[in-house]
Amino acid sequence: MLRKMRSLGLGWGAFLMSMAARAQESKYNLPTPESTVAHQIYDLHILIMWVCVAIFVVVFGVMFYSILKHRKSLGHKAAHFHENTQIEIIWTVIPFAILIAMAIPASKTILNMRDASNPDMTVKVVAYQWKWEYEYPAEGIKFLSNLATPRDQIEGTAPKGDHYLLEVDNPLVVPVGKKVRLLLTANDVIHSWAVQAFGIKQDAIPGFIKDTWFKADKPGTYRGQCSELCGKDHGFMPIVVEVKTQEDYDKWVAAQKAKNAAVTMDPNKTYSLAEMKAHGEKVYATNCAACHQPTGAGMPPVFPALTGSAVVTGPKAGHIDIVMNGGKKNPAMVAWAKTLSDVDIAAVITYERNALGNATGEVIQPAEIKALRK
Amino acid sequence: MEATHAHGQDHAHDHGHGHPTGLMRWVTTTNHKDIGTLYLWFSFIMLLSGGTLALLIRAELFEPGMQIMRPEFFNQLTTMHGLIMVFGAIMPAFVGFANWQVPMMIGAPDMAFPRMNNWSFWLLPVAASLLIGSFFVPGGASAGGWTMYAPLFLQGGISNDMTIFAVHILGISSIMGAINIVTTILNLRAPGMTLMKMPLFVWTWLITAYLLIAVMPVLAGAVTMLLTDRHFGTSFFNAAGGGDPVMFQHIFWFFGHPEVYIMILPAFGIISQIIPTFSRKPLFGYASMVYATSSIAILSFMVWAHHMFTVGLPTAAQLFFMYATMLIAIPTGVKVFNWIATMWKGSMTFETPMLFAIAFVCLFTIGGFSGLVLAITPVDIQLQDTYYVVAHFHYVLVSGALFSIFAGVYFWLPKWTGHMYDEKLGKLHFWLSTIFFNVLFFPMHFLGLAGMPRRIPDYALQFADWNKVASIGAFGFGLSQLILLVVVLKCIKGGVKAEGRAWEGADSLEWTHLPSPAPYHTFETPPTVN
Numbered sequence: 007m008l009r010k011m012r013s014l015g016l017g018w019g020a021f022l023m024s025m026a027a028r029a030q031e032s033k034y035n036l037p038t039p040e041s042t043v044a045h046q047i048y049d050l051h052i053l054i055m056w057v058c059v060a061i062f063v064v065v066f067g068v069m070f071y072s073i074l075k076h077r078k079s080l081g082h083k084a085a086h087f088h089e090n091t092q093i094e095i096i097w098t099v100i101p102f103a104i105l106i107a108m109a110i111p112a113s114k115t116i117l118n119m120r121d122a123s124n125p126d127m128t129v130k131v132v133a134y135q136w137k138w139e140y141e142y143p144a145e146g147i148k149f150l151s152n153l154a155t156p157r158d159q160i161e162g163t164a165p166k167g168d169h170y171l172l173e174v175d176n177p178l179v180v181p182v183g184k185k186v187r188l189l190l191t192a193n194d195v196i197h198s199w200a201v202q203a204f205g206i207k208q209d210a211i212p213g214f215i216k217d218t219w220f221k222a223d224k225p226g227t228y229r230g231q232c233s234e235l236c237g238k239d240h241g242f243m244p245i246v247v248e249v250k251t252q253e254d255y256d257k258w259v260a261a262q263k264a265k266n267a268a269v270t271m272d273p274n275k276t277y278s279l280a281e282m283k284a285h286g287e288k289v290y291a292t293n294c295a296a297c298h299q300p301t302g303a304g305m306p307p308v309f310p311a312l313t314g315s316a317v318v319t320g321p322k323a324g325h326i327d328i329v330m331n332g333g334k335k336n337p338a339m340v341a342w343a344k345t346l347s348d349v350d351i352a353a354v355i356t357y358e359r360n361a362l363g364n365a366t367g368e369v370i371q372p373a374e375i376k377a378l379r380k
Numbered sequence: 381m382e383a384t385h386a387h388g389q390d391h392a393h394d395h396g397h398g399h400p401t402g403l404m405r406w407v408t409t410t411n412h413k414d415i416g417t418l419y420l421w422f423s424f425i426m427l428l429s430g431g432t433l434a435l436l437i438r439a440e441l442f443e444p445g446m447q448i449m450r451p452e453f454f455n456q457l458t459t460m461h462g463l464i465m466v467f468g469a470i471m472p473a474f475v476g477f478a479n480w481q482v483p484m485m486i487g488a489p490d491m492a493f494p495r496m497n498n499w500s501f502w503l504l505p506v507a508a509s510l511l512i513g514s515f516f517v518p519g520g521a522s523a524g525g526w527t528m529y530a531p532l533f534l535q536g537g538i539s540n541d542m543t544i545f546a547v548h549i550l551g552i553s554s555i556m557g558a559i560n561i562v563t564t565i566l567n568l569r570a571p572g573m574t575l576m577k578m579p580l581f582v583w584t585w586l587i588t589a590y591l592l593i594a595v596m597p598v599l600a601g602a603v604t605m606l607l608t609d610r611h612f613g614t615s616f617f618n619a620a621g622g623g624d625p626v627m628f629q630h631i632f633w634f635f636g637h638p639e640v641y642i643m644i645l646p647a648f649g650i651i652s653q654i655i656p657t658f659s660r661k662p663l664f665g666y667a668s669m670v671y672a673t674s675s676i677a678i679l680s681f682m683v684w685a686h687h688m689f690t691v692g693l694p695t696a697a698q699l700f701f702m703y704a705t706m707l708i709a710i711p712t713g714v715k716v717f718n719w720i721a722t723m724w725k726g727s728m729t730f731e732t733p734m735l736f737a738i739a740f741v742c743l744f745t746i747g748g749f750s751g752l753v754l755a756i757t758p759v760d761i762q763l764q765d766t767y768y769v770v771a772h773f774h775y776v777l778v779s780g781a782l783f784s785i786f787a788g789v790y791f792w793l794p795k796w797t798g799h800m801y802d803e804k805l806g807k808l809h810f811w812l813s814t815i816f817f818n819v820l821f822f823p824m825h826f827l828g829l830a831g832m833p834r835r836i837p838d839y840a841l842q843f844a845d846w847n848k849v850a851s852i853g854a855f856g857f858g859l860s861q862l863i864l865l866v867v868v869l870k871c872i873k874g875g876v877k878a879e880g881r882a883w884e885g886a887d888s889l890e891w892t893h894l895p896s897p898a899p900y901h902t903f904e905t906p907p908t909v910n
Contacts, residue, residue, distance in 0.1 A: 116702070162446070211619075242838070
């Protein structure tokens with residue numbers, strides 16, 4: 007019966023029943039739940055929806071009967087009653103009883119979903135305009151997760167892939183069957199981390215740390231999207247979670263650690279202009295281009311142009327200051343000192359001063375950035 | 381509606397005053413009927429403006445990919461669509477009805493403060509110009525959503541300041557309008573018109589006006605804090621300075637939830653006038669309707685955080701706000717049952733106002749049910765900020781508030797113009813609106829359940845089918861509204877002469893004591909009510 011109800015689980019009203027035959031896929035309902043909490047929510051929704059459908063059918067059955075029978079064109083004479091205390095008490099008490107019956111399972115689910123205690127592992131999630139950063143404190147792994155759908159698919163010059171707008175370069179990877187606790191915060195504005203298959207939606211709020219948790223039922227790839235308006239590219243910061251077996255997860259952790267060791271540039275070395283520019287271009291593309299644009303043209307008035315900018319072509323101290331400490335007047339500019347390394351900051355400033363139409367010829371060294379850190 | 385002007389001039393009383401004519405008549409008018417007309421036309425213009433923005437949104441969402449605009453412009457469209465519809469179309473329309481109807485329904489000669497009435501209207505075009513004008517300033521219009529959430533709203537250019545200023549002006553206008561309505565109802569009732577004899581429309585507006593006075597200052601406070609955070613170095617909502625971004629949401633929704641009822645209680649009032657009229661039977665449970673309306677108003681102050689279930693409230697708060705929100709279903713249910721009991725064993729006819737009223741009862745109830753689903757915190761967490769929420773609030777605001785406005789316009793047009801409207805065109809307007817409305821918004825339940833977030837300019841491929849259907853519905857619904865314009869203009873120009881009591885079952889004072897069209901000045905000598 008429950009299975010039948012699920013396959014029919016669509017929406018409201020009687021005219022909807024005609025669509026029941028087409029409802030096997032999740033185009034009409036919550037996606038297949040893949041965690042305990044998501045299962046509870048799914049069943050709760052189905053239950054409440056059918057209660058509502060039943061009430062709707064009964065109440066509006068009465069109304070449409072009246073509309074058909076009690077019409078002037080059939081010669082029906084109007085009665086003159088206008089109150090009935092008994093019936094008014096009945097139709098206040100019955101809904102109250104139905105609501106209590108709904109509130110009990112709902113309260114149980116809330117208590118369960120809020121219990122983030124005793125996790126098997128913790129991942130810190132930081133939201134940026136418009137990307138996610140995942141940090142595994144115990145493993146020392148930290149990476150950014152950006153939209154991977156190419157520009158030309160969005161602009162319609164290339165055919166769209168299967169996971170259009172729901173694919174990222176570096177997904178969050180977790181082991182199956184483990185209670186994963188997420189600690190969420192944001193760097194700029196409020197974002198929201200949501201994966202329906204796990205029954206999770208939690209806002210990431212600047213200045214505050216909020217937590218939530220999930221335990222995935224089986225390995226696979228699960229997708230979601232930022233669910234709180236966060237500016238221009240709100241529609242372009244998806245969430246992808248890869249759930250792996252413990253063995254595959256351990257391999258992934260080892261590979262990440264090895265990769266990190268390989269790409270780390272030595273902050274004590276002195277680099278040439280070409281080296282800094284090359285590295286800076288990558289840092290720019292990942293962190294700066296969304297607002298200041300790949301060309302450096304920006305989007306005034308919120309996101310100023312870098313090409314020919316007074317800050318970028320002026321004394322380097324001012325440029326370093328705004329990159330490290332953020333915009334004094336414009337809160338949209340992030341203080342990157344917290345998130346980027348000395349090498350990254352030196353490289354991206356070098357890049358901005360020698361590319362995007364600028365050519366100061368200056369090289370900023372990691373040591374200069376290190377000296378400015380308190 | 382302009383025809384009242386011509387008829388007003390016939391009225392012997394007017395000649396002695398040397399009223400200005402032409403444009404100056406409307407600028408300087410202190411007559412409640414003129415001001416009601418101004419409010420209603422203003423609201424219609426805003427409906428078409430906000431509707432145009434909605435059609436641009438639906439055109440971009442017709443298929444996946446970015447076709448006709450950039451994401452930042454899309455966000456401006458959704459933001460301004462919301463602000464214009466809420467503050468420009470729905471709220472002023474109800475104030476227009478209050479201006480026209482409240483004095484006539486309680487046997488008063490005019491509103492209590494006619495000059496303030498003039499000013500509360502003429503602030504609106506100023507605010508509307510600021511909102512619409514902000515599309516043309518550098519950086520374009522506000523793009524942070526109509527809810528203006530901090531810290532996103534702290535980013536952005538001068539248009540955000542224009543929006544804040546516009547909200548201030550709209551708030552002043554609403555507060556003045558509300559004070560006027562409360563004073564009129566409490567002080568200018570005809571002898572014998574006790575509170576419990578007032579037509580339900582008057583009751584719902586009395587309660588609504590108190591809600592407005594209570595919450596508009598809260599909104600003004602919230603946007604003022606945004607303004608000082610933006611320009612004067614405060615950190616109310618800026619975590620880096622010790623502020624709390626979530627506090628903005630608490631303050632905003634403390635305004636925002638009563639605001640929802642500000643937009644629906646007068647609708648309940650209009651429907652409660654229309655259903656008994658066309659059922660030829662008195663309203664069932666008049667007293668319980670008054671109590672239900674009051675309970676909804678009181679509960680509306682205790683449920684605000686159900687808009688914020690995903691911010692990470694304490695568990696106890698989630699439980700409290702879920703229970704409080706579910707409780708609203710009870711008085712709302714009482715209202716629906718009362719309307720159906722009013723129809724039961726009546727002698728019904730189905731002119732356009734009645735058709736819109738019946739559609740209101742059905743479709744608003746669907747919005748009520750999806751509201752109940754969203755009240756359940758765990759389910760809300762799956763659906764918060766998805767298209768399910770968009771479907772929900774359009775079922776209560778379009779097939780709820782807007783349909784009641786349509787119903788009210790058709791119902792009172794004979795009284796306002798002295799002519800019967802074109803019933804065939806009216807019914808065409810009804811059927812096209814109702815069908816396209818459902819084509820437009822019903823699929824959004826599916827989109828939301830399947831996980832499509834709201835306020836996104838582009839979407840994943842599994843959402844393509846229903847978005848296409850919704851966009852088709854949107855254009856059908858939008859274009860159908862032009863029929864209303866034709867009906868109203870035709871009715872002003874001429875048509876079958878309306879009787880004083882244009883509807884057989886109508887029994888409030890404007891129908892039983894006044895000719896159609898209602899003269900420019902009415903009830904200078906108060907009628908006696910038994």
